[in-house]
Amino acid sequence: MGIVNKCSKQMAKRRIAVVGAGLIGLSTAAYISESIPKCSVTVIAEKFTPNTTSDVAAGMLIPHTYQGTPIYQQKQWFRETFDYLFAINNSSEASDAGIHLVSGWQIFKTIPDEVLPFWSDVVLGFRSMTEEELKKFPQHKFGQAFTTLKCDCPSYLLWLEKRLKGNGSQVYIRRIEDLWELHGKYDIVVNCSGIGSRELLGDLEIYPVRGQVLKVHAPWVNHFIRDGDGLTYIYPGIHNVTLGGTRQKDNWSFSPDPNSSKDIFDRCCALEPSLQRAQDIKVRVGLRPARLAVRLQKEILVRDGKQLPVVHNYGHGSGGFSVHRGTAKEAARLVGECLAALEGSSSKAKL
Numbered sequence: 001m002g003i004v005n006k007c008s009k010q011m012a013k014r015r016i017a018v019v020g021a022g023l024i025g026l027s028t029a030a031y032i033s034e035s036i037p038k039c040s041v042t043v044i045a046e047k048f049t050p051n052t053t054s055d056v057a058a059g060m061l062i063p064h065t066y067q068g069t070p071i072y073q074q075k076q077w078f079r080e081t082f083d084y085l086f087a088i089n090n091s092s093e094a095s096d097a098g099i100h101l102v103s104g105w106q107i108f109k110t111i112p113d114e115v116l117p118f119w120s121d122v123v124l125g126f127r128s129m130t131e132e133e134l135k136k137f138p139q140h141k142f143g144q145a146f147t148t149l150k151c152d153c154p155s156y157l158l159w160l161e162k163r164l165k166g167n168g169s170q171v172y173i174r175r176i177e178d179l180w181e182l183h184g185k186y187d188i189v190v191n192c193s194g195i196g197s198r199e200l201l202g203d204l205e206i207y208p209v210r211g212q213v214l215k216v217h218a219p220w221v222n223h224f225i226r227d228g229d230g231l232t233y234i235y236p237g238i239h240n241v242t243l244g245g246t247r248q249k250d251n252w253s254f255s256p257d258p259n260s261s262k263d264i265f266d267r268c269c270a271l272e273p274s275l276q277r278a279q280d281i282k283v284r285v286g287l288r289p290a291r292l293a294v295r296l297q298k299e300i301l302v303r304d305g306k307q308l309p310v311v312h313n314y315g316h317g318s319g320g321f322s323v324h325r326g327t328a329k330e331a332a333r334l335v336g337e338c339l340a341a342l343e344g345s346s347s348k349a350k351l
């Protein structure tokens, strides 16, 4: 926090547009508006909650590894996110923000390469499961027990949006075909368009990994269970239990597949037979914005001799909730650099 531009005293309020109102757009906009006082923040997006990928997510804080990002960096993002949400969890905001702790097990059919993942000392009470605990899962040979945080995703997105509006930020529903449309009206653009970046920027490194989940009513389930293969999980939340899932690379379909729903339900019931009694089963589909590394980068767009500074923050794949606060902080730092460059060039022009 505290990215206050050195030149802020003499500068006019800079106008910052954030494209995207999923988790990444809203959390980045929130970080910018909290840490850079001399600016106005506007969020522009085609879709808002409850219609984003971020609304479909389970919202668990269990990191997924980005192959193209150094582990120390991923750990820092995770720690910053965990600490931020843990503080909310321990405040009067917890219920509005939809944040809570949840304990459970990650279980493996074979001993994993990494018995001690890089995030093991960030979550709470990480330990190997006992023989006694493993008896509940006869197909599995090894397991990890820990307590982590979970977001009720639509509540958290609404809470972020409310905070933004409370800080004086504007929000607009609009599809952007070309970031240059924002030139002239805004000084800096922050691109948080998730999978939309493929079309918006022509970035072919980002691709969808389709995820289908079931949201069910089963309030007696209060321990999470995740198969280490990443395909089957049971995540109890405030309003429902999320049962997953699927990971279908390059599949753009939003239509629920009944065969996948049955398969997900059967896999989850095999781990937690009481789920046979689950009620009010709803199917949701989301496209994870997958990329080898999250793109956190400055770019200067140039047309007809005019410039538009852009900060990219997209490509969070399966792990957006786990790292969002850390990547928002880094994006805000890059925005601070763009502001300093703009102030530098405007004071030179005055000489």
Ligand SMILES: Cc1cc2nc3c(=O)[nH]c(=O)nc-3n(C[C@H](O)[C@H](O)[C@H](O)COP(=O)(O)OP(=O)(O)OC[C@H]3O[C@@H](n4cnc5c(N)ncnc54)[C@H](O)[C@@H]3O)c2cc1C
Residues within 6 Å of the ligand: 019, 020, 021, 022, 023, 024, 025, 044, 045, 046, 047, 048, 052, 053, 054, 055, 056, 057, 058, 059, 060, 061, 062, 174, 175, 176, 177, 192, 193, 194, 195, 196, 197, 200, 210, 211, 212, 213, 245, 285, 286, 287, 288, 289, 314, 315, 316, 317, 318, 319, 320, 321, 322, 323
């Ligand atoms: C089934 C499933 C379960 C998941 N579970 C977890 C989990 O437990 N833990 C975890 O950490 N992560 C999880 N994830 C991953 C997480 O959901 C994503 O990493 C995260 O939601 C990405 O957020 P985003 O803001 O980048 O994308 P989105 O939520 O897709 O938001 C993108 C925004 O950009 C806007 N946009 C795009 N293009 C344009 C355009 N041209 N003009 C204007 N606006 C545009 C969209 O309208 C939207 O507002 C899960 C994902 C799925 C699908």
Ligand SMILES: O=C([O-])CC(=O)C(=O)O
Residues within 6 Å of the ligand: 058, 060, 062, 064, 211, 226, 230, 233, 244, 245, 288, 317, 318, 319
């Ligand atoms: O893998 C998980 O535990 C949940 C998740 O992040 C996803 O489905 O993308």
